[in-house]
Every structure is written in C-alpha cells, then in structure tokens.
Amino acid sequence: MNLDDILELAAARTPSSLDRARARRAAERVLREYAEATAEGRNLLGDLDVEDVLAPDADEATRITRVAQSAKTGWIKWTAATGELTWSDEMSRLFGYPAVTTHVPVETLIKGVHQEDFTRVKELVEQGWRHQIPQEFSFRVLRADGAMRYAGCLVELLGDDGREPTGIVATVRDITRQELERQEIDRRRRRRVTETDLPGRDTVSGMLGRDRFADELDRAARGGQGTLLVVAVEPDRELSEAQSEQVTRTVTGILDEITDSLCGALGSGEFGMVLGDVGHAREVAGAVLGCLHQRRTLAISAGVRLRAWAALVPFARADRAGGQDLLLDASWAWREGRRDGDMLKELPGPREAGTREAATRRMIAAMVGDDRLCLHAQAILDLTLNEITRHEVLVRVLDEHGRPELPAAFLAVAERFDQIGAVDRWVVEQSLALIGQGPQTSHHQINLSGRTLSRPGLAEFVIDALDRHGVDPRTITFEITESAAVDNLAAAAEFAAGVRSRGCGLALDDFGTGHSSLMLLKYLPIDLVKIDGVFVTGLRDSAFDRIAVRHVVQLCRELGVRTAAEFAEDAATVELLRDMGLDFAQGYAIARPLPMAATPAAAAELAAG
Amino acid sequence: MSILHSRAGDDAATDEKLRTAGLDATFTCFVHEHHLTVKRFLRRLEADGGMVEDVSQEALMAVREKWADVQGYRDPRAWTLRVARNILRDHQRTRGRRRVLFFDDLSMPELPAPTDPEEADERLAGWIQLLPTRMGEVMSMSLAGLPDRTIALELGISYNTVRDTKKKAREKLQQLAEADGFITPAGRRRT
Numbered sequence: 001m002n003l004d005d006i007l008e009l010a011a012a013r014t015p016s017s018l019d020r021a022r023a024r025r026a027a028e029r030v031l032r033e034y035a036e037a038t039a040e041g042r043n044l045l046g047d048l049d050v051e052d053v054l055a056p057d058a059d060e061a062t063r064i065t066r067v068a069q070s071a072k073t074g075w076i077k078w079t080a081a082t083g084e085l086t087w088s089d090e091m092s093r094l095f096g097y098p099a100v101t102t103h104v105p106v107e108t109l110i111k112g113v114h115q116e117d118f119t120r121v122k123e124l125v126e127q128g129w130r131h132q133i134p135q136e137f138s139f140r141v142l143r144a145d146g147a148m149r150y151a152g153c154l155v156e157l158l159g160d161d162g163r164e165p166t167g168i169v170a171t172v173r174d175i176t177r178q179e180l181e182r183q184e185i186d187r188r189r190r191r192r193v194t195e196t197d198l199p200g201r202d203t204v205s206g207m208l209g210r211d212r213f214a215d216e217l218d219r220a221a222r223g224g225q226g227t228l229l230v231v232a233v234e235p236d237r238e239l240s241e242a243q244s245e246q247v248t249r250t251v252t253g254i255l256d257e258i259t260d261s262l263c264g265a266l267g268s269g270e271f272g273m274v275l276g277d278v279g280h281a282r283e284v285a286g287a288v289l290g291c292l293h294q295r296r297t298l299a300i301s302a303g304v305r306l307r308a309w310a311a312l313v314p315f316a317r318a319d320r321a322g323g324q325d326l327l328l329d330a331s332w333a334w335r336e337g338r339r340d341g342d343m344l345k346e347l348p349g350p351r352e353a354g355t356r357e358a359a360t361r362r363m364i365a366a367m368v369g370d371d372r373l374c375l376h377a378q379a380i381l382d383l384t385l386n387e388i389t390r391h392e393v394l395v396r397v398l399d400e401h402g403r404p405e406l407p408a409a410f411l412a413v414a415e416r417f418d419q420i421g422a423v424d425r426w427v428v429e430q431s432l433a434l435i436g437q438g439p440q441t442s443h444h445q446i447n448l449s450g451r452t453l454s455r456p457g458l459a460e461f462v463i464d465a466l467d468r469h470g471v472d473p474r475t476i477t478f479e480i481t482e483s484a485a486v487d488n489l490a491a492a493a494e495f496a497a498g499v500r501s502r503g504c505g506l507a508l509d510d511f512g513t514g515h516s517s518l519m520l521l522k523y524l525p526i527d528l529v530k531i532d533g534v535f536v537t538g539l540r541d542s543a544f545d546r547i548a549v550r551h552v553v554q555l556c557r558e559l560g561v562r563t564a565a566e567f568a569e570d571a572a573t574v575e576l577l578r579d580m581g582l583d584f585a586q587g588y589a590i591a592r593p594l595p596m597a598a599t600p601a602a603a604a605e606l607a608a609g
Numbered sequence: 610m611s612i613l614h615s616r617a618g619d620d621a622a623t624d625e626k627l628r629t630a631g632l633d634a635t636f637t638c639f640v641h642e643h644h645l646t647v648k649r650f651l652r653r654l655e656a657d658g659g660m661v662e663d664v665s666q667e668a669l670m671a672v673r674e675k676w677a678d679v680q681g682y683r684d685p686r687a688w689t690l691r692v693a694r695n696i697l698r699d700h701q702r703t704r705g706r707r708r709v710l711f712f713d714d715l716s717m718p719e720l721p722a723p724t725d726p727e728e729a730d731e732r733l734a735g736w737i738q739l740l741p742t743r744m745g746e747v748m749s750m751s752l753a754g755l756p757d758r759t760i761a762l763e764l765g766i767s768y769n770t771v772r773d774t775k776k777k778a779r780e781k782l783q784q785l786a787e788a789d790g791f792i793t794p795a796g797r798r799r800t
C-alpha cells in the first residue's frame with residue numbers, strides 16, 4: 001500500500017450513519033446555542049473576516065492584502081511598472097515604525113533586514129521573480145529601535161491569470177515566539193544527547209568507586225548517624241589482574257547477598273558499606289567475615305587464599321567528620337586490628353581531627369622515608385610520528401608485602417594533609433636519578449601537585465637535581481596535576497619560569513576536571529595539555545566527550561599548546577584521537593605502566609619479578 | 610388604531626419568525642451535508658480531537674450568524690472552511706505551542722495498513738498534521754474538494770502559490786508515507 005492507495009481509500013469515505021447522526025446533533029446544538037446567543041445579544045463573529053472573498057471585483061493584490069490584514073499579518077507590495085513600495089500598518093509596526101505612511105523607501109526596507117540575512121533574502125526574491133514561483137522563508141528583522149525579530153515571509157507574484165507578472169506581494173508574520181520556541185526545543189534536544197550520568201561505578205564490581213562512595217558517605221554523615229563498615233581483603237600472594245578482578249567479583253557477590261545498603265569498592269581490596277546502628281553493623285560485619293572465611297580457599301584458578309579484616313566506625317552529625325575522614329579512620333582501624341590479630345576492630349567513633357592528621361602525616365612520612373614507594377613508567381605515543389617518544393613517570397605504593405598498588409588513595413590523602421610536597425620531591429629525585437643513569441633517548445613527564453608548585457625553593461631543588469644526575473632538561477616535562485588547587489599562582493609562575501628557562505617543558509594534567517584549569521592555562525607558560533581520561537574512555541560513544549575533546553584541541557592549537565589524551569583503552573579510540581588532531585595518546589591500548597629502570601634490560605628484569 | 614398597530618407588529622414578528630425558521634431549515638440542510646467535510650478538514654490540521662470539536666462548533670455558529678448572506682455566496686462551503694481555519698489558528702495561538710513531533714523522537718511501531726476509508730482518512734490526517742501550516746491548509750482544502758482558484762481566494766494567496774504549494778505538499782506526504790513503510794502499491798504485500 002502506498003500514498004496513492006491511501007488517498008484513494010480515504011477519498012472513498014462517505015458519511016456513515018454515525019456521521020449522519022453526529023451532523024444532526026451538531027446542527028441542533030448550533031441552532032440551540034445560536035438562539036441563546038442572539039437572545040443575550042452576544043457577538044459571535046468577533047473580529048473574524050466574514051466577507052465573501054469570491055466577490056469578483058477585487059484584483060489579486062487587493063484580495064491577498066485584505067486577507068493578510070484580517071489575519072493580522074503584515075504585507076508589503078512592489079509594483080513593477082512604477083517601482084513603488086507600499087506596506088501595511090502591521091508591517092510598519094513589525095519594522096519598528098509608527099503606522100503612518102503607506103509608502104516606504106527601499107532603503108528603509110533594506111535597513112530593516114538583518115545584514116546577515118540580506119543576501120539570501122535578495123536572492124530568494126529575485127529567484128522567485130525569474131522563475132515565477134512563490135518563495136517562503138524566514139529572516140531577521142532589525143527594527144528601527146535596534147531590537148531584533150524573526151519574521152516568516154511568503155513572497156508571491158502578482159499577475160492575474162498567468163499573464164506577465166506585474167509585481168510582488170510579500171505577507172510577513174512575526175514568528176519570534178515560534179522561532180525562539182523552536183530554538184529552545186532544538187537546544188534541549190542537543191542537551192539531552194550530551195547530558196551524562198554521574199560516573200563513579202567501579203567497572204568490575206558495578207559498585208560505587210572510592211570518590212563517589214566518599215561523597216555518599218559524607219552526605220550520610222552530615223544528615224544524621226550511622227555506621228561505616230570497611231572490609232579489607234588480602235590475598236596471600238600477588239595476583240594477576242584477572243585474578244584480582246575475580247576476587248573483587250566474589251566479594252561483591254557476598255556483599256550483595258548479605259546487605260542492600262550502599263556499598264563501594266574502595267580499591268586495594270577495601271570495600272565500604274554505610275549501615276544503620278552499630279548493632280546491625282556488627283551483625284553484617286560478622287556475616288561478611290563468616291562468609292569470606294568459609295570461602296577461605298576461593299574457587300579462583302590458583303586456589304588463592306584470602307584473609308579478611310573489618311573495621312566499624314559509628315558516626316553522628318555532631319562528630320563533624322567527613323566521608324574521607326571516616327574512610328581514613330576505618331582504614332587505620334582495620335590495620336590496627338590486623339596488627340593485634342583482631343579480625344573486627346570497632347572504634348567508639350571517628351578519631352579526633354588532630355589525632356587523625358598527626359597519624360596520617362606520620363604514616364606518609366614513614367612511607368616516603370622507608371622508600372615504600374616505587375616508580376613505574378608508561379609509554380606515550382606521538383600520534384603524528386606514530387612512535388613512542390615519551391614516558392610518564394608514575395608512582396606506586398608498596399603494600400606490607402612489597403607489592404605495588406595504585407596510589408590514588410594515598411596521593412589524595414597526602415594532598416589533603418599537605419604531605420604531597422615530600423612525595424613529589426621523592427619522585428623527582430628518584431626519577432631523575434634513574435633517567436640520568438639511562439641513555440636518555442626518551443622524553444619523560446614527571447608529576448607535580450599543584451600544591452607543591454608554590455613551595456619556596458622547588459625550582460632550585462629541581463634544577464639542582466637535574467644537574468646532579470646529568471639529565472638533559474629538554475627531555476623533561478613537569479605535569480602539574482590539578483587534584484588540588486594551585487594555592488599561590490605567583491609562586492607557581494616563578495617555578496614555571498625557572499624550569500622553563502633551563503629547557504624543561506610544562507604540562508597541565510587532568511585537564512577539564514581539576515581546579516581553574518583555564519586560568520592556569522592563561523597565566524602559566526603551559527606547553528602541553530593532557531585531557532583527563534574521563535573525556536577519553538567514552539569517546540567513541542559519548543557525544544559530550546567528542547565535542548569537548550574536539551574543542552579543547554582546537555582551543556589549545558590556537559593557543560599554541562600541544563594536546564595529549566590519557567586512558568586511550570582501545571585501538572579505535574587511538575585512531576579517533578589521531579583524527580581529532582591530538583598530538584599524543586597514552587593508555588592501555590598503547591602500553592601499560594611498567595616498572596621503571598635505568599636500562600631496558602633492568603626494566604625487563606623488574607617486570608619479570 | 611391600536612388593533613391595526615398590533616396587527617402590524619404581529620405581522621413583523623411573524624415575518625421575522627418565519628424568516629428565522631427558513632434560515633434554520635436551510636442551515637440545517639447545509640450542516641447535514643457538510644458537517645463531515647468541516648470535521649475532516651480540521652482534523653487534518655489539528656491532532657487534538659477536542660480542539661477540532663470546539664472549532665467546528667464555533668465555525669458553524671459563525672456560519673449560522675451570517676447564514677442570510679452566506680447562503681447566497683458562490684461557495685458557502687469554501688467560506689465555511691476559511692472561517693473554520695481562522696478560528697483554528699486563533700485556538701492554536703492561544704494554546705501557545707503547536708504540537709511538535711520529531712521523527713527521531715518517535716520509536717514508531719510498524720503501522721498497520723488501513724483497511725477501510727475511515728482508517729485511511731485518519732492515517733492521511735496524521736501525515737498532513739506534520740506538514741508546515743500553509744502546506745497543510747492548501748492540501749486539506751484541496752482534499753475537501755475545493756478547486757485551486759477557490760483555495761487561492763480563501764487563503765488569500767495567489768493561484769501560482771497554490772499550485773506550487775500543492776506540488777511540494779504532495780512530495781512531503783510521499784516522504785512521510787514512505788517513512789512509515791507505505792511504499793509498495795496495493796496488490797503486493799508491504800515489505
């Protein structure tokens with residue numbers, strides 16, 4: 001069946017008995033209401049145009065303009081013979097003039113059409129005249145008072161009975177409201193496509209990640225009271241990534257079975273739950289530990305044994321402890337428990353802020369002092385040359401058994417308690433030492449926290465280290481991470497000027513997620529912007545990410561800044577990044593971080609074990 | 610004198626009554642004949658059935674009000690459709706927003722082929738509602754059986770414009786029909 005069939009079928013419609021009954025009722029109702037209305041003397045026609053347009057005396061132009069008038073539409077008429085322009089009051093008002101003259105100079109008309117629309121309007125009208133076809137279009141009216149209106153316009157040729165056209169009449173309506181409505185609908189539609197849900201789900205467990213969990217915990221702690229339960233699971237040996245994921249899934253499954261409460265995968269084998277009163281929390285903790293114990297030998301390939309510890313921290317609004325504070329306390333507590341052989345450690349409440357801070361500082365200082373940190377390096381692909389030309393130096397935290405762990409939580413805490421400076425100095429010293437011993441064929445990028453930048457003497461320290469280790473400054477770029485705000489821009493600028501004068505490069509890390517990134521780009525001599533992984537991982541599917549990345553790249557190019565993308569996790573994303581004009585890509589699709597060593601042979605040895 | 614006067618008054622009143630009755634009668638015939646036409650015409654311009662109902666009632670009231678003149682017009686039906694269209698425009702303007710449909714917003718299930726004229730009429734109305742206003746009006750008047758010249762007169766546009774608009778409307782309807790899967794001429798199964 002096609003359109004013709006449907007037209008034909010519809011045309012065959014004749015009034016059914018139901019239709020006829022409806023018509024009878026309608027006629028009766030109209031007559032009844034008409035009688036009432038006449039009795040009340042109501043005017044039924046209002047301002048409706050009720051003339052019979054079929055009156056044969058009027059010419060086409062008169063008819064058209066009269067109908068326009070009654071439809072409250074403006075019109076303007078051009079007569080070919082005289083070149084005369086006349087317009088209606090309504091039209092005059094639309095263009096912002098008082099409705100006094102009917103004749104209008106052509107300059108007034110030209111002035112009233114928005115400059116950007118003028119050429120198009122002129123072409124359309126001329127085209128219509130040449131080909132003898134009506135033209136319908138919209139344009140912007142620039143009123144005499146400077147305000148702008150959108151107008152919908154129908155331009156028709158006059159000429160009775162197909163003779164040579166004698167003129168043009170254009171009927172014009174103010175469609176500003178409809179146009180704004182259309183634009184708004186269009187805008188909302190675009191926004192719907194680019195709106196993105198909050199991230200923060202752990203990809204393996206499907207639970208909230210550490211930051212999101214801390215946010216939710218924070219909300220709970222501000223809102224009233226409850227208990228934080230943290231369960232820490234430790235395998236008895238180093239696990240492959242697949243095995244770690246299997247452990248995470250196993251624990252997630254157990255938590256799912258036992259409780260419906262808010263759960264989070266905090267990383268490094270820690271899992272958090274927000275529970276109600278302590279008694280209930282104790283039961284949950286017991287059940288979880290019991291379950292984990294029954295499954296001491298998990299059904300994962302190598303028969304890995306898991307040990308589990310748990311900590312309970314009751315909280316109330318009055319404690320004024322935030323989500324991150326509570327997580328720190330719980331972390332500290334289960335470690336205390338482990339030391340004392342206490343499987344479930346219960347705190348009476350959050351620690352004093354001062355105690356917490358002192359303990360955390362001591363812990364960080366000890367880790368830096370005892371070299372419980374180590375360095376990894378991740379290759380960066382130059383997308384133009386299509387070869388590895390750079391590496392980013394990454395810090396790893398060694399656990400109690402000397403196994404490297406991701407440092408996110410550690411770095412966040414160090415930043416929060418203002419200990420990041422010590423960590424950064426350790427990283428700079430150690431990495432420059434390793435680089436100095438090597439062949440220095442690759443460019444290295446070293447992270448510095450925004451906070452560290454404003455510490456006095458940092459530039460001197462860095463330059464001194466470069467000299468001591470014999471590192472060519474031109475092969476080093478410092479990445480400013482923006483997890484904490486640069487608290488002294490002047491000091492940061494001084495550092496930047498200092499290291500750049502020796503030839504080092506400066507990069508802005510985590511671009512788009514940190515603090516005042518655009519301002520840093522404005523005031524610091526940045527050479528490279530690293531677009532945060534948040535905008536890269538979903539690049540292939542997310543309209544938002546594509547638009548954001550494309551425009552950051554364009555912005556940077558115009559500013560004379562190079563661009564890199566982190567978290568390029570598959571080949572298709574790398575290609576997309578190349579197409580979008582990025583200079584560098586980094587991520588699992590290119591290489592995973594590997595232990596850093598002076599020589600490739602030493603690195604291979606480190607990686608092997 | 611008073612008798613005479615009262616008789617004269619009676620006569621005038623009687624005349625008036627007779628005149629009204631006569632108009633009511635011819636008007637009723639007109640409504641019986643064209644009610645469905647008016648409804649179908651409006652239906653093609655407006656998806657909201659309640660509004661179609663209100664507007665058709667209001668339009669017929671206006672017709673009755675002017676019936677003494679209108680019945681003498683060359684084409685009372687065409688005049689009625691114009692009045693109905695003007696009233697509809699007012700109603701749509703008051704409502705504020707014409708229903709806006711985006712094709713990609715709709716996840717349309719496959720539409721079943723209409724089996725009788727009424728269903729075909731509804732399907733057609735659905736497509737015409739999606740046309741730009743003027744196209745819809747020209748198409749709807751044309752389907753109501755008005756000649757192109759009459760449409761030009763009633764809509765206050767030129768004859769030239771009516772012909773051109775009809776051609777374009779037809780193309781758009783074709784696209785809409787095809788988008789809904791109405792491609793293959795009858796006699797074959799739709800694919």
